[in-house]
Amino acid sequence: MDHATVVVSGTKIAQEISSSRSEVWRLIQQLRGLGVDVAGHPATGYQLRSVPDLLLPEILRPLLRGTIFEAHLHHFYKIGSTNTAAMSAAAAGAPEGSVFLAEEQTAGRGRGANHWQSARSAGIYCSVVLRPALPPSEVLVLSLATGLAVRAGIEQMDARVHPDLKWPNDLLIDGKKFCGILAEMNAEATRVRYIVVGIGINVNQARFPAELAAQATSLRLTTGGEWSRVEVAAALLKSLDREYRDLLQNGEARASILRRFAEQSSWVRGKSVRIEDSGADLEGITEGLDERGFLRMRSTHGVHTVLSGTVRER
Numbered sequence: 135m136d137h138a139t140v141v142v143s144g145t146k147i148a149q150e151i152s153s154s155r156s157e158v159w160r161l162i163q164q165l166r167g168l169g170v171d172v173a174g175h176p177a178t179g180y181q182l183r184s185v186p187d188l189l190l191p192e193i194l195r196p197l198l199r200g201t202i203f204e205a206h207l208h209h210f211y212k213i214g215s216t217n218t219a220a221m222s223a224a225a226a227g228a229p230e231g232s233v234f235l236a237e238e239q240t241a242g243r244g245r246g247a248n249h250w251q252s253a254r255s256a257g258i259y260c261s262v263v264l265r266p267a268l269p270p271s272e273v274l275v276l277s278l279a280t281g282l283a284v285r286a287g288i289e290q291m292d293a294r295v296h297p298d299l300k301w302p303n304d305l306l307i308d309g310k311k312f313c314g315i316l317a318e319m320n321a322e323a324t325r326v327r328y329i330v331v332g333i334g335i336n337v338n339q340a341r342f343p344a345e346l347a348a349q350a351t352s353l354r355l356t357t358g359g360e361w362s363r364v365e366v367a368a369a370l371l372k373s374l375d376r377e378y379r380d381l382l383q384n385g386e387a388r389a390s391i392l393r394r395f396a397e398q399s400s401w402v403r404g405k406s407v408r409i410e411d412s413g414a415d416l417e418g419i420t421e422g423l424d425e426r427g428f429l430r431m432r433s434t435h436g437v438h439t440v441l442s443g444t445v446r447e448r
Contacts (some may be wrong), residue, residue, distance in 0.1 A: 197368035201232035201375035214241040217332040220261035231265040258335040287369035301397035310351035411443030
């Protein structure tokens with residue numbers, strides 16, 4: 135990275151990392167297998183043809199200066215689940231603002247038992263550790279604020295893209311999902327110990343498996359061009375930093391989050407939906423959010439507060 139586009143000898147690299155030329159060759163082969171474009175061989179030296187669009191701490195950190203996320207960035211080429219890793223680290227005392235990023239997940243998780251498709255170096259697979267001085271009842275508001283942060287970050291990068299917020303934790307473009315949010319918590323009765331907020335964004339996927347094609351999309355499919363994953367991740371984390379600080383410091387932030395989420399979502403009011411929850415389906419028309427951030431829905435039996443379940447359009 136320090137000598138991008140310059141040919142550097144294998145001997146020089148070996149000296150830099152206190153290793154051998156044969157070990158450098160092995161590592162170069164490993165990088166190529168991960169999609170990094172390195173030209174050359176031991177006899178002529180190596181050249182990084184282009185700066186890879188990898189979510190490396192060295193690349194992201196300068197873009198995150200002044201946020202709570204700049205100091206503790208953790209990157210994995212392959213991992214089971216960033217949320218699982220972040221929850222484990224948080225339990226072991228990882229500081230607030232710790233970020234776990236992966237190029238590929240082999241066991242990415244969504245809500246419930248849902249699996250998150252995590253194609254290598256095509257999306258953002260990110261989990262952050264937060265330790266807010268909030269009661270457990272506020273976790274939903276934080277999840278809604280994360281949705282607002284994602285939306286703002288995407289719009290900042292391309293003003294033509296206007297994601298729709300689907301309660302409680304999905305973002306859609308033209309009715310297809312491109313982002314999911316998973317908030318997991320460890321708490322006492324009145325105090326949150328830590329929250330891990332996982333964010334999965336489909337960025338540069340050009341296609342999806344047949345079983346997902348009708349319901350999933352990506353930023354690339356939406357706009358017709360490739361996006362910088364580094365820039366998307368930076369925009370997302372800077373936007374989340376603003377929302378999170380405001381929630382903790384501003385007494386009016388909570389009401390603002392609920393109001394803005396309702397304004398920027400076509401699902402919160404006047405939508406004909408079906409709620410699927412443990413086999414007990416309920417149908418009706420959405421009627422906004424209550425003061426805690428839960429969805430209200432009017433059915434033939436009256437107005438219900440939706441505490442959980444999957445919301446689908448009828």
